Amino acid sequence: MKALVCVKRVIDYNVKPRVKADGTGVDLANVKMSMNPFDEIAVEEAIRLKEKGVVTEIVAVSVGPQKAQETLRTALAMGADRAILVMTDDEMEPLAVAKIVKAIADEEAPGIIITGKQAIDDDNNQVGQMIAALLGRPQGTFANEITVEGDAIVVKREVDGGLETVKLAAPAIVTTDLRLNEPRYASLPNIMKAKNKPMAQKTPADYGVDTTPRLKTLKVVEPPVRVAGIKVPDVDALVAKLKEMGIPA
């Protein structure tokens, strides 16, 4: 089966985001950007499924600015076969992204679509589930383990109480959680090879998707800051502090 993998270019997870002084958003000028960490896990999983002979071709998709090319090149260097950049400088909400991916899936007919569970910039946790809804296909969210058994995709999911397993009829959408795998680093030869892998350039209009935002961002502010408190010299002082709070009860 063919695998479609969604990758988003986001602020690097090591960077501490700064809110813009005018309250319109987060300052991304001159900030290190990377592939969303959950999407690295998605790409890695597709590659492992290909190495197992389950997946035949991996198509990486990104919706975003021209620079999202770099993110797609990373996916290609890791092992994806080709890429589709849906170019736009507009803010893309999950619903719009999902509609675009749905349209691509209609053309490409993948057996599995893998997305991250959450983009670490907007923390929405929506796109995978929305793609599944729009395609009328099943979803295995927060995957800890994926096994393909014929036409069935079995997904072990990380849920609040522990783990849960569901069986999905392919084609299906899977969203990755942290323990699914450890993504590989692209080797230098593979980075070179990725330069020659095909990358199609499209726009949302090519898929007939109206990307007008449904949510208006009225303002973005810093959260209330916590100030550092005191340091106590030893355990006895900590026990005394706890006693003041009535602990243990």
Add this chain to the structure above:
Amino acid sequence: MKTLVWVEHDNASVKDATLAVVTAASKLGEVHLLVAGSGCAAVADEAARIEGVGKVHLADDVVYANALAENVAPLVVELMGHHDAFLAPATTTGKNIAPRVAALLDVMQISDILSVEGEKTFTRPIYAGNAIATVESTDAKLVITVRGTAFAKAATSGGAGTVEAVAGKGDSGLSSFVGSELAKSERPELTSAKIIVSGGRALKDAETFKAVIFPLADKLGAGIGASRAAVDAGYVPNDYQVGQTGKIVAPQVYLAVGISGAIQHLAGMKDSKVIIAINKDEDAPIFQVADIGLVGDLFTLVPELTGKL
């Protein structure tokens, strides 16, 4: 406005996560509930007693036993024909179902709200809680997930809701439930615990985590949490993870042991009332948010603390 609240339950009783959602919904208008499950009539009766609740829609059908999104979403969509907003807790169940509903209704979901600012205006955290956005929806209907720690819990008594059975929509045939491995624990659940003791990578391995953290938690009657590093290394199961992509907690006291305080971890616990940190590195970022810090080797300090409590 008429709201429809997803009741989180295990077919036997209402889960706490529901109560904060009821509070959020009551700020928007009339509160109706949806209890979808199998053999869950008792849940509906319990839900009807939650303060402020009007109607409880009860969809009692085997296809809803495990809250499969493929089966549940069409049911919610049908009920949304006569409701204006669908609200679910930002639990793994809510996060699984709500976006599927939103896409079917062609609306943009508002994830993880912290407050209700107006009929269609909400605040929500972005960038691991390093920024708070105020957003206004332009959609005709609202689909919302609610951060449990941001709203008070509605009282579990005093309500006089009426239970009304709704017919199931059948099996989608797209997915099936195979099984679950749910941790059984006598300890307080993380998201409702008053005190949490969390351990990080410094705890070395599963045995050491257990030997050092568990006795302290027992003394304090605390729930147990962990950093991602501790979970990834297999010290404790995945459902212990606190953080941006794990559980969001806000207990009275959060005790971080051998946790550095990465922004992804802080995102899950920095709304705790009192934060206490034990770390051997006096420059660890966790101390920048800790009310009380103790610098030193956890392997001597924690057993000493446990002994002296």
